[in-house]
Amino acid sequence: MNTFATLPASERQLYFQQYQGTQGIDTTIVEKDFWVCWLLGILFRTEPLSQNCVFKGGTSLSKVYNAIHRFSEDIDLSVDPGFLGCEESVLEDAELSNTKRNRLSEALQKACADAVESQLQPLLETEISNILGEVEGNEPWLSYELDGGTNSPVLLFHYPSDRKAKEGSYIPPWVKLEFGSLTDQRPTGSCEVTAMIDELAPGHFADSKAQVVALEIxxxxxxxxxxxxxxxxxxxxxxxxxxxxxxxxxxxxxxxxxxxxxxxxxxxxxxxxxxxxxxxxxxxxxxxxxxxxxxxxxxxxxxxxxxxxxxxxxxxxxxxxxxxxxxxxxxxxxxxxxxxx
Structure with a gap:
C-alpha cells in the first residue's frame, strides 16, 4: 500500500514542512528523499530488476549505511551482465586481449542502453503509473537520455511536486537513475532504506521504507x-x-x-x-x-x-x-x- 505517495500534494507538503521545522532540513531535500526511497522500493520489487540490479554509489552510503551526512540524490545501479546476454566469466577471462575486452565492453554498454530504453523504462513507467496515475498532459513519468560524461543510460523520474525546475537549480525536481553493467559487483547485501518522513510517524507510511540489494560498504x-x-x-x-x-x-x-x-x-x-x-x-x-x-x-x-x-x-x-x-x-x-x- 502506497499511503504517502498518493496523498494530495498539499498534504505531502505539510509533512515536508513539519520535518523541516523539527530537523532544520530544507523541504526540497525532504521531498526528494522520499521519492528516492519510494523509487528504490519500486525498483527492487519489480522483476526482472529486483534480481539483476545492485544499488551502489553515494546514495547507498547515505541511505543504506548512514556513513555520509549529506543528501545524495542519484540512484546508481549496476545491471548483471548475464541479464544482458553476456557471461561475466567471459569478460573476466584473464587471457582476453585488451582489444577483445574493449569490444565486449562496448557491446555490453550498448546492450545495457538498449535494455534500459526498450525494456526497463516501459516496465517502470507502467509500475509508476499504476500507483500515481497518468501525468497531466499525457507526459511520461520517466524520460531517457545518455549521460554526457559517462555515456551511461539514464532515466529521469519527474516526481509529482509543486516545485518547478529552475535553471541552474542545485537540487532539480527529478530523480536520476544511472545504469551501468559491470562485472564483479560484490560483496552485496540485502538492506533497508527509510525516508526521512518516517521519523514523523514511524511505521505509519508503508511506502516510506524499501528493501534493496546494495554493494557492501x-x-x-x-x-x-x-x-x-x-x-x-x-x-x-x-x-x-x-x-x-x-x-x-x-x-x-x-x-x-x-x-x-x-x-x-x-x-x-x-x-x-x-x-x-x-x-x-x-x-x-x-x-x-x-x-x-x-x-x-x-x-x-x-x-x-x-x-x-x-x-x-x-x-x-x-x-x-x-x-x-x-x-x-x-x-x-x-x-x-x-x-x-
Missing part, C-alpha cells in the same frame, strides 16, 4: 579510494563540478568503523584495482600504483581552489554543518600516510 570504500587515486594522476586539470563530494565521502568513510575492516582486505583492494584496470583503462590513471606504498588520495595543489568552490556550492546538501575543506584534506593526508606505511 567496504567495497565502496576502495571504489572511492581508487577514484581519488586516478584523479590525482589526471594530466589535464579542469573544473570538476560536483566532484568535491568524492573527497568528502572518502574522508567520512575513513572516520567510519568500516575503515578497520576495509584496510585489512588487500584482496578486495586488488579486485577493485584489477577491475578498473581492465574496464576503465587509461594511459594516466596509474591503477598499478593504487597499492600500499604508492597510494594517492590528495588532489593536486593546483586543483584545491576549484574543489573548495565546488564544496561550498553543495553546502545545502549537508544535514549538519560540514567540515571545512581543509579538515577533509587533513583526513586524506592521514589516510594516505596510513595506507602507504
Amino acid at each position: 567496504e567495497r565502496t570504500f576502495w571504489e572511492k579510494a581508487t577514484i581519488l587515486h586516478a584523479e590525482h594522476h589526471r594530466p589535464n586539470l579542469r573544473n570538476r563540478d560536483r566532484f568535491s563530494r568524492h573527497y568528502a565521502d572518502f574522508a567520512a568513510l575513513w572516520d567510519n568503523p568500516v575503515r578497520q575492516k576495509a584496510i585489512q582486505s588487500d584482496e578486495l583492494l586488488n579486485r577493485v584495482v584489477q577491475h578498473k584496470s581492465r574496464f576503465f583503462r587509461s594511459s594516466w590513471a596509474n591503477y598499478d600504483t593504487a597499492k600500499r606504498g604508492t597510494f594517492k588520495l590528495l588532489p593536486k595543489p593546483e586543483a584545491i581552489e576549484n574543489l573548495k568552490k565546488d564544496y561550498k556550492a553543495m553546502e545545502q546538501m549537508f544535514f549538519r554543518t560540514p567540515s571545512p575543506f581543509e579538515e577533509i584534506l587533513d583526513t586524506l593526508r592521514e589516510a594516505e600516510k596510513t595506507l602507504n606505511e
Whole structure:
C-alpha cells in the first residue's frame, strides 16, 4: 500500500514542512528523499530488476549505511551482465586481449542502453503509473537520455511536486537513475532504506521504507579510494563540478568503523584495482600504483581552489554543518600516510 505517495500534494507538503521545522532540513531535500526511497522500493520489487540490479554509489552510503551526512540524490545501479546476454566469466577471462575486452565492453554498454530504453523504462513507467496515475498532459513519468560524461543510460523520474525546475537549480525536481553493467559487483547485501518522513510517524507510511540489494560498504570504500587515486594522476586539470563530494565521502568513510575492516582486505583492494584496470583503462590513471606504498588520495595543489568552490556550492546538501575543506584534506593526508606505511 502506497499511503504517502498518493496523498494530495498539499498534504505531502505539510509533512515536508513539519520535518523541516523539527530537523532544520530544507523541504526540497525532504521531498526528494522520499521519492528516492519510494523509487528504490519500486525498483527492487519489480522483476526482472529486483534480481539483476545492485544499488551502489553515494546514495547507498547515505541511505543504506548512514556513513555520509549529506543528501545524495542519484540512484546508481549496476545491471548483471548475464541479464544482458553476456557471461561475466567471459569478460573476466584473464587471457582476453585488451582489444577483445574493449569490444565486449562496448557491446555490453550498448546492450545495457538498449535494455534500459526498450525494456526497463516501459516496465517502470507502467509500475509508476499504476500507483500515481497518468501525468497531466499525457507526459511520461520517466524520460531517457545518455549521460554526457559517462555515456551511461539514464532515466529521469519527474516526481509529482509543486516545485518547478529552475535553471541552474542545485537540487532539480527529478530523480536520476544511472545504469551501468559491470562485472564483479560484490560483496552485496540485502538492506533497508527509510525516508526521512518516517521519523514523523514511524511505521505509519508503508511506502516510506524499501528493501534493496546494495554493494557492501567496504567495497565502496576502495571504489572511492581508487577514484581519488586516478584523479590525482589526471594530466589535464579542469573544473570538476560536483566532484568535491568524492573527497568528502572518502574522508567520512575513513572516520567510519568500516575503515578497520576495509584496510585489512588487500584482496578486495586488488579486485577493485584489477577491475578498473581492465574496464576503465587509461594511459594516466596509474591503477598499478593504487597499492600500499604508492597510494594517492590528495588532489593536486593546483586543483584545491576549484574543489573548495565546488564544496561550498553543495553546502545545502549537508544535514549538519560540514567540515571545512581543509579538515577533509587533513583526513586524506592521514589516510594516505596510513595506507602507504
